[in-house]
Amino acid sequence: MAVLEIMKDLFFIERGYLNSNHFLYRSEDPVLIDTGYISDFSDTERFINQLGVNISDVRQIINTHCHCDHIGGNRIIQEKSGCDIALHKIGKHFIDTQDNWSTWWNYYNQKADFFTCTRALEDGEVIPVGPHKFKILHTPGHASDGIALYNKAEKVLISSDTLWENDLAVMTIRIEGSAALFQMMESLEKLESLDVDLVCPGHGAPFRDMKRAISKSKKRIETYMFDKERIGDDLLKKIIVYTLLMKRIIDAETFFTYLMSTYWFKETVDLYFNSQYQLKYNEIINSFIQRDVIKHDNGKFFTTVKP
Numbered sequence: 001m002a003v004l005e006i007m008k009d010l011f012f013i014e015r016g017y018l019n020s021n022h023f024l025y026r027s028e029d030p031v032l033i034d035t036g037y038i039s040d041f042s043d044t045e046r047f048i049n050q051l052g053v054n055i056s057d058v059r060q061i062i063n064t065h066c067h068c069d070h071i072g073g074n075r076i077i078q079e080k081s082g083c084d085i086a087l088h089k090i091g092k093h094f095i096d097t098q099d100n101w102s103t104w105w106n107y108y109n110q111k112a113d114f115f116t117c118t119r120a121l122e123d124g125e126v127i128p129v130g131p132h133k134f135k136i137l138h139t140p141g142h143a144s145d146g147i148a149l150y151n152k153a154e155k156v157l158i159s160s161d162t163l164w165e166n167d168l169a170v171m172t173i174r175i176e177g178s179a180a181l182f183q184m185m186e187s188l189e190k191l192e193s194l195d196v197d198l199v200c201p202g203h204g205a206p207f208r209d210m211k212r213a214i215s216k217s218k219k220r221i222e223t224y225m226f227d228k229e230r231i232g233d234d235l236l237k238k239i240i241v242y243t244l245l246m247k248r249i250i251d252a253e254t255f256f257t258y259l260m261s262t263y264w265f266k267e268t269v270d271l272y273f274n275s276q277y278q279l280k281y282n283e284i285i286n287s288f289i290q291r292d293v294i295k296h297d298n299g300k301f302f303t304t305v306k307p
């Protein structure tokens with residue numbers, strides 16, 4: 001785990017792929033931005049404790065969107081601290097109505113708990129994190145309730161899953177709608193207009209060259225727009241790795257049957273690969289094994305990607 005003090009008393013905690021990165025503002029009234037995935041909550045709590053904050057003292061959580069890897073610690077922290085939880089107004093609606101689909105949890109068969117969202121955020125409003133002021137930028141595409149947070153004074157951008165340094169977060173057209181690629185493009189253009197020295201993404205290390213990352217992401221979206229197979233392939237690969245991270249170890253014999261029991265696998269292969277389930281499965285698993293992304297040992301699969 002890497003920790004970086006990005007602004008006075010505001011710490012960036014870098015996690016992996018299963019858990020989103022998160023942020024802690026250390027003070028009498030601590031603030032968290034995102035809370036990781038539920039199964040690794042003991043690590044999340046330990047990292048927060050190591051920075052001198054007890055989770056029962058947390059005053060507020062701000063989530064960049066309500067996907068499982070960003071809200072995993074919400075419920076338990078709120079139970080212990082009674083903290084406020086802020087989401088973009090669309091995310092608040094998903095949580096208020098216990099919408100298991102728009103949050104992706106049911107679609108991707110992910111573990112997550114509902115919590116009480118106490119505050120709806122609007123695009124353009126400014127939210128204080130201690131003395132630091134962050135402008136909320138609604139950035140739909142990857143997630144319809146996605147936000148980025150921008151601090152103009154220190155030129156810091158918390159980009160969440162809208163902008164990563166070298167890759168693009170998964171695009172779930174089936175849930176986010178047919179226009180999601182266009183929305184993602186517009187969200188990137190919104191970020192492009194900002195003066196930024198440091199980008200702190202939802203996954204991966206902080207980086208400085210925002211323009212380069214945006215141009216890479218835009219190119220990928222352009223590819224997706226004209227190459228259906230590419231979007232389908234990227235989605236299948238990412239979610240298979242994610243599933244292995246969530247489940248840690250999977251019986252190799254039954255993995256295909258399990259995938260076929262989920263909504264996402266079948267529908268993705270239907271959408272992009274003419275319902276050739278077994279063919280796609282074999283192709284992806286074999287390429288992962290060859291590249292050492294997946295290990296096959298004693299009848300079990302696990303991934304070498306760090307959680």
Ligand SMILES: [Fe+2]
Pocket residue numbers: 020067069070161202203
């Ligand atoms: Fe994420």
